Every structure is written in C-alpha cells, then in structure tokens.
Amino acid sequence: VGGLITERTARALLSRVAEPGDPRVSRLVREEGGLGAVGAIRSAVADDASWARRYAARLAGADPEADLARVRAVGGRLLVPGDLEWPSQLADLGDAVPWALWVRGTVDLRLTALRSVAVVGARAATDYGTHVASVLGAELASHGWAVVSGGAFGIDAAAHTGALAARGVTVAVLACGVDVAYPPRHEALFARIAADGALVSEVAPGAAPHRTRFLVRNRVIAALTRGTVVVEAALRSGALATARDAERLGRPLMVVPGPVTSALSAGVHRELRAGALAVTSATEVIEAVGELGADLAPRVDGPSRPRDQLDPLSRRVLDGVPARRAATLESVARTAGVTPAEASAALGLLELAGFVRSGPDGWCLARTPGAPG
Amino acid sequence: VGGLITERTARALLSRVAEPGDPRVSRLVREEGGLGAVGAIRSAVADDASWARRYAARLAGADPEADLARVRAVGGRLLVPGDLEWPSQLADLGDAVPWALWVRGTVDLRLTALRSVAVVGARAATDYGTHVASVLGAELASHGWAVVSGGAFGIDAAAHTGALAARGVTVAVLACGVDVAYPPRHEALFARIAADGALVSEVAPGAAPHRTRFLVRNRVIAALTRGTVVVEAALRSGALATARDAERLGRPLMVVPGPVTSALSAGVHRELRAGALAVTSATEVIEAVGELGADLAPRVDGPSRPRDQLDPLSRRVLDGVPARRAATLESVARTAGVTPAEASAALGLLELAGFVRSGPDGWCLARTPGAPG
Numbered sequence: 001v002g003g004l005i006t007e008r009t010a011r012a013l014l015s016r017v018a019e020p021g022d023p024r025v026s027r028l029v030r031e032e033g034g035l036g037a038v039g040a041i042r043s044a045v046a047d048d049a050s051w052a053r054r055y056a057a058r059l060a061g062a063d064p065e066a067d068l069a070r071v072r073a074v075g076g077r078l079l080v081p082g083d084l085e086w087p088s089q090l091a092d093l094g095d096a097v098p099w100a101l102w103v104r105g106t107v108d109l110r111l112t113a114l115r116s117v118a119v120v121g122a123r124a125a126t127d128y129g130t131h132v133a134s135v136l137g138a139e140l141a142s143h144g145w146a147v148v149s150g151g152a153f154g155i156d157a158a159a160h161t162g163a164l165a166a167r168g169v170t171v172a173v174l175a176c177g178v179d180v181a182y183p184p185r186h187e188a189l190f191a192r193i194a195a196d197g198a199l200v201s202e203v204a205p206g207a208a209p210h211r212t213r214f215l216v217r218n219r220v221i222a223a224l225t226r227g228t229v230v231v232e233a234a235l236r237s238g239a240l241a242t243a244r245d246a247e248r249l250g251r252p253l254m255v256v257p258g259p260v261t262s263a264l265s266a267g268v269h270r271e272l273r274a275g276a277l278a279v280t281s282a283t284e285v286i287e288a289v290g291e292l293g294a295d296l297a298p299r300v301d302g303p304s305r306p307r308d309q310l311d312p313l314s315r316r317v318l319d320g321v322p323a324r325r326a327a328t329l330e331s332v333a334r335t336a337g338v339t340p341a342e343a344s345a346a347l348g349l350l351e352l353a354g355f356v357r358s359g360p361d362g363w364c365l366a367r368t369p370g371a372p373g
Numbered sequence: 374v375g376g377l378i379t380e381r382t383a384r385a386l387l388s389r390v391a392e393p394g395d396p397r398v399s400r401l402v403r404e405e406g407g408l409g410a411v412g413a414i415r416s417a418v419a420d421d422a423s424w425a426r427r428y429a430a431r432l433a434g435a436d437p438e439a440d441l442a443r444v445r446a447v448g449g450r451l452l453v454p455g456d457l458e459w460p461s462q463l464a465d466l467g468d469a470v471p472w473a474l475w476v477r478g479t480v481d482l483r484l485t486a487l488r489s490v491a492v493v494g495a496r497a498a499t500d501y502g503t504h505v506a507s508v509l510g511a512e513l514a515s516h517g518w519a520v521v522s523g524g525a526f527g528i529d530a531a532a533h534t535g536a537l538a539a540r541g542v543t544v545a546v547l548a549c550g551v552d553v554a555y556p557p558r559h560e561a562l563f564a565r566i567a568a569d570g571a572l573v574s575e576v577a578p579g580a581a582p583h584r585t586r587f588l589v590r591n592r593v594i595a596a597l598t599r600g601t602v603v604v605e606a607a608l609r610s611g612a613l614a615t616a617r618d619a620e621r622l623g624r625p626l627m628v629v630p631g632p633v634t635s636a637l638s639a640g641v642h643r644e645l646r647a648g649a650l651a652v653t654s655a656t657e658v659i660e661a662v663g664e665l666g667a668d669l670a671p672r673v674d675g676p677s678r679p680r681d682q683l684d685p686l687s688r689r690v691l692d693g694v695p696a697r698r699a700a701t702l703e704s705v706a707r708t709a710g711v712t713p714a715e716a717s718a719a720l721g722l723l724e725l726a727g728f729v730r731s732g733p734d735g736w737c738l739a740r741t742p743g744a745p746g
Contacts, residue, residue, distance in 0.1 A: 128632055131634065132633060257630030257631065257633060257638070257642060257645065257651070258630065258631075258632055258633075259501055259630075259631055259632055260505060260629055260631075260653035260654070261501065261504065261505065266653070269630060269651055269653045272630065273650070273651050273652075278642055278645045278651070279646075280633040280639070280642045280646075281633070284646070
C-alpha cells in the first residue's frame with residue numbers, strides 16, 4: 001500500500017497493523033493523526049528501525065481499501081473521531097481512546113451509546129444468572145436503553161437476547177472482526193444483533209480474537225456506556241476487568257446480588273463489599289445511570305435528537321428549565337433571557353420532542369424522555 | 374403485695390405490671406428507681422389516678438416473689454442494672470433501657486453479649502435462607518462468638534441450631550416468659566438453648582407473647598449484640614425492625630445477599646441499597662464487628678476475663694500495647710510508664726490470658742482473643 005490515502009483509510013490501516021491500544025501507535029495518532037502515524041510507521045519500517053519491526057509484516061500485507069470494501073459488503077462502516085456518529089464519550093478513555101471503530105449494524109452508534117448500559121458477566125453462568133441477565137436486558141430495552149455486552153456465552157448472550165426479544169437495541173463489542181462469528185455458535189445471534197443493533201470492533205474485518213484483544217475490548221464496553229452491570233462473576237472472572245474499567249472511567253458500577261452459596265456470585269459480592277451498587281431490577285439500573293443520561297440522551301418515538309442539534313433559541317429555553325422541580329413559563333423565560341412568547345413557542349416544540357414536560361406546577365425536564373410509563 | 378420490697382423485687386413487679394418499654398414507667402424508673410416507681414404506681418392506683426388505671430388490675434394480681442421463685446425453679450434469675458452480669462451496652466438504649474431481664478441459662482449474659490452477633494430474618498424462610506443462617510450460626514459459634522436471635526421459626530431457629538451444632542453459645546431473646554415455649558414446637562430447641570446458652574426476656578415468667586412485645590423485644594436483640602445480620606427478609610418483614618434498631622444504636626447492620634428473584638431477599642437488598650454492609654461469611658461478619666469487640670470481649674479457653682478485672686499494673690501495660698501494629702517491649706514499657714521488667718512480666722501473663730500476642734516485631738493486641746485459628 002503506497003501513495004496518498006485519507007485519514008479514514010489511514011486509521012483502517014492502523015487497525016490492521018497494530019493491536020488495539022498499542023501505546024506507541026496511540027501516541028503517534030495523538031500527536032500526528034492517523035495519516036501522520038501511518039507515515040511515521042512506513043518510514044521507520046523502510047529504515048528498519050527496531051521499534052517498527054513488529055509492524056513490518058502486517059504493514060506489508062495490509063490493504064485498508066479492501067478491508068473497507070469488505071465491511072461495506074456486510075453492511076458495515078468504519079467510524080473515526082470527527083464523524084457525527086463517533087461516540088463522543090470515548091474521549092474519556094484518554095490516551096487509550098480507539099483510533100477507529102468498525103461497525104456493522106443499523107443504529108447510530110453515538111446516539112445509541114448515549115443511552116446505553118453494559119450488562120456483562122460470566123461465560124459459565126448459572127440458570128439464575130442467565131435468567132436475570134435476560135430479564136434485565138429485556139427491561140432495559142423496553143425502557144428505551146440500549147444493552148451493550150461482549151457477545152460471549154452465558155451472561156453476555158442472555159443480555160443481548162433479552163434486549164432483542166423486547167425488540168430493543170443491543171450492541172456487541174467484539175474482540176474479532178465484525179464479520180467474524182466468535183464464538184462460532186453465536187453466528188445467528190450476531191446476525192440478529194447486526195440487524196437490530198450493532199456489532200462493534202477495534203480490529204479489522206476477518207481478524208481473529210486473541211486473549212489480549214478480549215481484555216482491551218472491555219474498556220470500549222465500559223466507555224461506550226453510561227454504567228456497567230455485572231450479573232454473575234466468579235472471583236477471577238474477566239467480567240471484573242470491565243468493572244475495573246467502568247470504575248476508572250467514573251461510570252457507575254452496578255452488580256446483581258446472588259446466592260452467597262454460588263461461586264458465580266462470589267466476584268459480584270466482593271465488588272459489592274468494595275462499594276459497587278447493588279441493583280435488582282432495570283428500574284434501579286436506570287435510576288443509577290439516568291441522571292447522567294436524561295438530558296443528554298433524549299429519545300422520542302422516532303430517532304433520537306440530541307440537545308446540540310437544537311436551534312440556539314430552543315437550547316437556551318431548554319437550559320432555563322429546571323431538572324428536578326417545575327417552573328412557570330415566566331420563570332423559564334426569565335432564566336433563559338427570552339420573552340414569554342418565545343419561551344412558550346420553544347417549550348411546545350421541546351415537549352413534542354420529549355425534552356420537557358408540563359405539569360400542574362409548570363415545566364420541568366423529562367427525566368427519561370421517551371420511556372414508556 | 375404490700376410492705377417492704379427490694380429494688381430487684383420492685384423491678385420484677387414492674388415487669389409483670391407494665392409492658393416493656395412503657396414510656397411512663399420508664400421515666401419513673403429513670404427518675405426514682407424501681408422502688409420509687411412501684412411506690413408511685415401504688416399510690417396513684419390507690420388514689421385512682423387516671424394515668425395509673427391501666428396498671429391497677431395487674432398490680433392487684435402481681436406476686437413478684439412468686440415470679441422470682443418460678444424462674445429459679447427453671448434454673449433462671451432476674452438481672453437488674455448494677456448486677457455484675459447486667460449487659461452494660463444496654464445503656465445505649467437510653468430512655469428505652471429495660472428495667473430488668475429475666476434470664477434462664479448457663480452463661481454469663483454480660484460476657485456473652487460482649488462477643489455476640491444478632492442473626493435474624495424471616496419466619497417463612499427459604500431453604501437457601503435457613504441453610505445460610507445455620508452455617509453462619511455454626512461458624513460464628515466456632516469462632517467464639519455468641520449467636521443472638523429471636524427464637525422464631527425460619528432464620529432465627531436455623532441460626533440458633535447452627536450455633537448449638539457447633540457447640541457454641543446462643544441466646545434467644547423472647548417476647549414471652551423464659552419458661553414459655555412460643556412457638557410451642559420450639560420447646561425442645563429452647564431447652565437446648567437454656568442448657569448451652571440463655572433465654573432472655575423482659576416479661577415475667579408465664580407471660581404470653583403479644584404482637585407489640587415482639588416489636589419492643591427487637592431493640593433488646595439489637596442492643597445486646599455488636600451487630601445485626603439479616604439473612605432473609607421480605608419487604609415488610611419484622612426482621613427489618615431489628616435492622617432499624619441496630620442502625621439507631623450505631624451497631625453495624627449486615628445483610629446476606631440472595632437471588633434477586635426471591636421475594637424473601639427483597640427486603641435484604643433494599644437494606645443493601647440503603648447502605649447496609651453485604652456479608653457472605655462469618656469471617657466477614659467478624660471483620661465488621663470484631664474491631665469494636667476485640668479488646669472489650671477477651672475470651673480464653675476458660676471463662677472470659679474482662680479487662681477491668683485485671684490488676685492495675687497489667688491494665689496499664691495492656692493500655693500500652695498498640696491495637697494495629699506490633700511494639701517492642703521497650704516501647705510498651707515507655708508508653709505504659711513502667712520498667713521493662715514490669716512490662717515483661719505483665720505481658721507474659723496478658724499473653725497467657727489471651728489479651729496480647731507476641732510476634733517477630735514485638736507485642737500487639739490479640740484481635741480476637743481465644744478464637745480458634
């Protein structure tokens with residue numbers, strides 16, 4: 001691969017050449033962008049610089065245009081920072097932010113992520129665990145929350161399946177290419193997720209999952225979501241790595257209690273004793289993550305419409321509506337610095353769009369806009 | 374009943390005449406002692422004062438000497454404040470402190486209470502709950518902790534039985550007289566508890582349990598113990614009243630998680646979300662209550678020997694031993710203000726008595742003296 005390429009193609013190439021989270025490539029991308037990073041790696045490989053030798057073989061075989069075509073063929077795309085669909089909260093990962101995300105699915109990843117919860121747990125789950133994960137997935141989905149998990153056996157699969165059964169949105173963040181079914185028995189599940197939600201990966205199409213890819217993948221699950229729920233986890237479960245990532249990112253870490261006689265709940269109870277929040281229902285999960293998400297992730301019957309897409313006057317009026325109590329039209333207008341007539345017109349539209357609601361005492365923010373009930 | 378009586382007899386009479394926790398009688402006892410309270414009630418009844426009418430019938434029929442004889446006949450006694458065996462921490466109940474406690478059993482209630490944990494929960498417990506309560510009771514007992522509960526069906530009975538099976542000490546605080554088997558099916562259990570531990574009640578021998586007596590009884594369970602563990606509780610379980618009492622007294626409130634699909638764990642999980650500590654084993658319970666109890670409730674192989682029974686020199690040296698780290702002989706002597714020779718002699722005896730232990734770095738307090746392991 002030589003000659004002129006775009007920033008997107010450069011990042012597609014990096015996702016093929018370097019492992020996700022590779023510190024040297026991350027720094028190059030941070031300092032010089034994807035194109036600059038590709039140029040630096042190419043030069044260093046040409047000069048046979050010792051640090052670049054590890055990239056040489058993969059660089060020689062890389063064909064980002066072919067990868068991009070390949071993902072398009074399965075209904076996918078490559079997202080890079082700056083895209084409207086790039087999930088802005090991934091920036092919380094700091095130096096470990098992905099360079100790009102391969103996405104295969106039908107939903108807008110950014111809007112989906114704004115109103116999403118991770119539900120993760122043990123592969124060797126018990127009947128209790130898979131039952132709880134499936135009900136939780138279904139209830140979160142039916143309240144308009146996307147369920148993000150890792151596509152693995154056990155808790156992950158139950159959470160995805162529950163969300164799909166409730167005709168909701170679910171996202172699987174994979175450690176392999178978005179066109180690879182791993183585990184193979186999940187081929188049909190992944191097809192359903194791609195149809196109603198999204199498969200997401202940092203690694204290029206066709207790439208196989210490695211042990212380390214599962215670990216670095218977990219930080220994406222934690223960063224994409226408003227909070228992480230661990231349903232079942234033995235003391236050394238990989239699901240606890242996602243829990244650590246969520247805590248590191250300042251996202252709420254929630255756990256579902258289980259029998260103290262179950263080894264599959266021992267990891268969960270240790271988290272509980274270390275300060276994680278116990279949750280027993282989707283309502284409690286939403287209560288924990290909803291305050292963060294309420295005015296960031298409005299969701300109406302149609303597609304979501306984030307606040308920053310509002311016109312300036314509406315946004316100003318929206319900012320004048322208190323979050324926790326109702327305010328009169330006059331009070332909102334005064335706070336927003338607009339006339340009562342302007343406030344009245346804007347509030348009517350904001351109500352239709354699910355941002356605010358009116359009650360006997362005036363106007364307040366719709367806490368979980370679009371949620372049934 | 375007329376003529377001269379002792380303070381003890383007066384309190385025996387009060388326990389027959391008034392309900393436990395009766396606010397007016399509590400105030401009279403607080404202000405004038407048991408004898409003064411009896412005198413005041415007798416005068417008021419004689420004068421037909423309206424406030425005293427409720428006591429008249431019971432006063433006429435009361436025979437405290439007969440009650441004392443009756444409890445002696447079943448191997449029991451009446452404890453009043455000031456007795457060596459009176460559990461000093463009951464003072465934490467403030468205005469609601471019992472006037473007296475009827476005790477039937479073989480252990481010293483004060484020393485037992487100093488190293489005790491309440492294990493309470495639902496009567497309609499599940500197999501999971503009774504299993505956990507029984508194992509918890511046995512493990513606490515085998516670590517030298519007394520298990521206090523309410524003698525009811527379900528969790529209470531499992532906790533008592535577990536402690537007895539481990540040849541430990543268990544205490545049932547009853548809402549009826551200590552010679553009454555309620556529930557009747559627990560007659561054999563109560564006999565075993567009286568043989569190896571103690572039955573305790575605020576109400577006089579022969580008294581039947583009332584609904585309100587169960588509620589006021591709960592505060593005694595919470596106050597007698599270093600902390601309360603709730604094993605299973607539905608949302609409206611009476612066990613949660615004991616939890617409230619424990620919190621009010623500043624005692625650790627612990628709960629055992631269970632399946633979120635179980636209604637019998639719903640109350641437990643609500644407590645958990647409100648700040649109770651999750652515990653999954655006796656070790657975790659002891660960790661939560663042990664710091665408080667360590668140097669208050671030394672327990673050796675023989676009978677316990679509380680700190681205030683030590684000779685002044687030993688007590689001074691003991692006060693010079695740090696709780697959390699080891700100190701050299703010289704350091705202990707300096708802190709205690711005694712000679713190294715005096716410190717050395719005292720430390721040897723304190724070690725034999727289980728108060729301190731020596732390690733490679735010097736001397737430190739024995740955290741759970743006398744506990745196996």
